[in-house]
Amino acid sequence: MPLFVDFVQEHAEADLVPWECQVEAARRYGLTIAETEEAILRLDLLPARYQRNRAMLTTAQQLRLFRSRVAVVGCGGLGGYVIEELARLGVGTIVAIDPDIFVEHNLNRQLYSSPRLLGASKVAAAAARVEEINPAVTLIPRQEMLTTATGRELLHGSQVAVDALDSIAARLELAEVCDAMGLPLVHGAIGGWYGQVFTQLPGQKTLQRLYADLRDGRGVEKQLGNPSFTPAVVASLEVAEVCKVLLALGTRLSSRKLTINLLDMETEEIAL
């Protein structure tokens, strides 16, 4: 039997490795799809599914994404889109954290909800979806709430946490855990036509400063609910921030908050 490297190089088209070759290599050499993906990237070859990433990201950066672990805290409106985009981007390990099951009022916006899955666990649905769209990605489902008591264990090993929660109090707990662990936190929140995003680096305590007195506040979403498009917009901005944090690229939204008004199509930047 040829060596792994020879088998893969023989079937690569230039430096692109087709999916069927990746699957066959995994079978022949007794590897998982994820192990095969890492081995291909280490040879400076690119799984062909990522070929439209390549003008933006080098193969070395694709390998860095694959070796990354991102915790998505909350798997509802924001979290579903965040997980989908992280998996397609090629982030190797995603920890999905949410205690909830799908209920009917989720169906207008939550990407992984469907009538068939009413009553099913949100994180289990996320795991099934990721297995379907990118089997090289490992999704670790954690059907529980992140608190200051459980947070350290849930976030252990992650390089960044994504705030896709739906309450101020829960966000403050997440922010506290991230700060104690020295983890960057990408924050997103939505309500009706409106959204906001920023990235909080360890020590900045942005969420704590902004929200400390607002623990019992009443967000816009309580009055307006959330439509299908606002979570998709804000989740996408969050994933762009995660990508840049993981690869140390571009200019992050830290020390400033982007607010988005989709009703009037206005954005506003607020210094933090």
Place this chain on the structure above:
Amino acid sequence: MNITVKLFATFRAGRFDIESRTYAEGTTVGDVVRELNLSEKELGIMLVNSRHVKLDHRLEEGDTLSLFPLLGGG
């Protein structure tokens, strides 16, 4: 004194986006919030000339006050 008041998101409904308004000396951010009938529970960020302030902040001639509602959904 003249204060430019900018309202964002839901605070605009039935009110205005931006308006130059006249207030008595010593008026605080909280006074404006109450005058405009905004719910304090729904208040998120308050800025005066782009600096973060609290309700007891005293306004001065020519200030720009920006009021954003709280967003908490996900």
